[in-house]
Amino acid sequence: MSRKKQIQRLQRFCEHIAQKTERLEEYSHRYSWVRGVTFFAILAFGYFTSGAINDYVYVFGILVGIIGFLYLADRHQKVHKAIEKLGYLKEVKQQHIARLQLDWKGIPKRRYDKDLKDHSFANDLDIVGNYSLHHMVDTSLYEGGSQKLLNWLMNEFPVEEDIMQRQELVQDLIPLQAFRDKLSVIGRYTQSHTSEKDWTEKQMLVWLRQPERTGYKLPLLILSGLSVSTLTMATLAWIGMLPVIAPLASLLMYLSYYKLSSDKIAGLFDAAYQMEKMLGRFRELLLHVEEFEVSNKQSLAQLLKVFQSAETKPSVYLRKVEKLTGAASLQANQVVWPLVNLILPWDMYYSMKMEKLKKEFEPRLTEWLDTFYELEALNSLANFGALHRAYTFPELTNDSEILFEAKELGHPLIPANQKVTNNFKVEEGKDLFLITGSNMAGKSTFLRTVGINLCLAFAGAPVNAVALKTNLFRVFTSINVKDSLEGGLSHFYAEVRRLRTLLDKLGNEEELPLFYFVDEIFKGTNNRERFQGSTAFLKEIAGKHGVGMVSTHDLELASLEKEIPELSNWHFAETIENGRMSFEYKIKEGPCPTTNALKIMKMEGLPVE
Known part of the structure; x- marks a missing residue:
């Protein structure tokens, strides 16, 4: 079923709930009226028949009236409960629609107060926080369920047996929509x-x-x-x-x-x-x-x-x-x-x-x-x-030749009408990817796309791809490095410390291999030192215990393909026609043949020599 048809189906369901709620509210009004009539009938019977009829008949009549009133009250309460639960069911369905449309206002926010600056990837890959993967996926009503999901998404040491078990359970639960929705409705009513x-x-x-x-x-x-x-x-x-x-x-x-x-x-x-x-x-x-x-x-x-x-x-x-x-x-x-x-x-x-x-x-x-x-x-x-029926469950492998392969890989937090998918493969011996490209061409997004789908895969979830198979990896990122006024750290020094951590993790060959992502390497320093530092760093990490994707604006680094056997060049490019810039967002082999910084400055009216 296409995304559009799913949304239409859910909207029809919401309309059906609204109609059913209207009918129940009519019943509720009738019960209110009948209860009122019954109450005054009991009072009238008690007042006008007191002493005028047999005592046993009098008491029996009062008891029958009270029992009837209590029965009506019970039925009325059940109608109220049904109306309330239908309201929660409609809320559940509307949130399904919001998740499909990435309408963040319609998806309940998830609060998370812990500092993630030292986590291997959670902050850089938008795993937690507002507008994050956890925000979009999490339907839990209780903190314990929400936290358990987050632990799976943020797991730094995936275990194949656990992943396969969760995959199987998720596949069992996918067809049980009514069971899941009813559980959510009961939980909302209870809370x-x-x-x-x-x-x-x-x-x-x-x-x-x-x-x-x-x-x-x-x-x-x-x-x-x-x-x-x-x-x-x-x-x-x-x-x-x-x-x-x-x-x-x-x-x-x-x-x-x-x-x-x-x-x-x-x-x-x-x-x-x-x-x-x-x-x-x-x-x-x-x-x-x-x-x-x-x-x-x-x-x-x-x-x-x-x-x-x-x-x-x-x-x-x-x-x-x-x-x-x-x-x-x-x-x-x-x-x-x-x-x-x-x-x-x-x-x-x-x-x-x-x-x-x-x-x-x-x-x-x-x-x-x-x-x-x-x-x-x-x-x-x-x-x-x-x-997301078009998504697929990944295949976990121990392949020594093809370490990772994805077909039509996309980012789950990008709206469907804006999303561009890519094919990508990692082979043994060619496991360091230098990605060049112009500003806004899609380098950072592609790094996050691969990373976030690995997190989904290792959580036991379906991934945004037509097909994906991967070995097990630890994930590490250096993408959204921030300076620290409190700690007195500049952006450059914060990045240096992050890359030092990456080297330490690559040196630990007793654990799973690392799949690491470095965006705009050493962007916090001048051109000469950035080139020298990047060259030395790429030579150091090549051939180590992992797979790496490193993006950069420095096209000169593309020449390292001749010196580093494990390194291959890839790029994203753009076209400019009639003064307008357009991006294909498709990853291609080789170094980027163009740059666009001066063109962008000129298009926006800045002086360019």
Whole structure:
């Protein structure tokens, strides 16, 4: 399906959702009207028939009216919920359209505060931040899922087994559009009903991982004995066999000891309340995954086993937790709670049960959340693949002759109507590419195109190519080097330090070979020193443990092809017709035959000699 047809299909789906929402809103208005009529009918029945009909008929009529009103309220609530979820489904589909059109305003922003200046490639290849690959691909609703996806995209040491496993899972998930969208809708609905006071998943895990409080048995034994003693003495005092002072003394001892042991029940209500709230939020999400039929997708079935196995599935533990937290939340009832604890060590008993539950529940919740976050990250890649059907899954090889080969390779962050694709191949022994070309001809973009597709490939995602096969590489870039006022570094010195890091990484032959990208080498210094430095650097890196692409404006460097066997010249060129400049953005063999700096200056009215 073409991109245009996909957009039209999604737009029709949004229109269908809007029509369905209108019908449900009509139902909602009717329910509101009927509920109002029912309420006043109950009041009228109660007022006008009081004392005029048989008491049993009167009570029966009131009960029927109340049950009918509650039924209508429940149905009305379900309609409201359906309307809200349809709104979120429309939002999901609209974001699909925005991702296809690269309409950044329609794609939720992803916040990332860590400093990436020392990362091997994330900043230069637009992996993270606004208008980045992560921004475009990530459909996660939870921080854990978003972070896991980012870790895959930023992985500096790819592992073939992990990549192949993710590829298989993404391929299993691509056809499951309804499953992915429903998961997203449930998540959005759940988050919209979350209070700022509610614990996050991290806070819940921190609480569950606290050291287990012990020493409950002796206080429970003593309190139980005092409770039985108080009740027995109270009974005997009531029938006149003991003075009233006896049960009062026993009760005072019970309350005093309860007070001394209060540290063991501290935080019970808050913890029970927060656990109940969090499980309520995640319940529908977990059950949706638990009840989903995987059919013949073995990799996906293995991933979801933790949700669907009889021993570990959430529904079993949710019932157990809800039963306990319900009892432990008795403190919410300020009338019943004091009376119960006055005669029974209720809070003490359920604090002990809660401590045991923490020990049992923590590993389960940790496993569910870790797997759910992985599923969210995989769903992001699957959605990326579903929206870009022309993209392909790369083939990972260990070829000793062809190290990298791509057909119609494009940049996924360039709009389709502006994108130009290229074929590119790296062969053993010819693995250093010197790319020359005029300003704006496409050198930097091509370096980023190869780099960003390697990141997609090693994350387990489809790549923007008709076909791509590659060996495993570490990726390193020196493209968007920035100076540092705080550190007192000039642009040139910052670039020198970056290239020093590149040499160090190339010297480590115990790790994977490096695929490195250097844009406008030594552009921060004068022509003579830039040429000398670039010449020495290219000679140094040639034949080292990796593949390199280096762009430059210095056409004189093209002569190094005669001195460096591993180096080959490539270029991007432009044409000027009728005073207008046009670019083909196609990479070609050989050094660039033209320059355009003076032409651009002249076209813009600057003096040129």
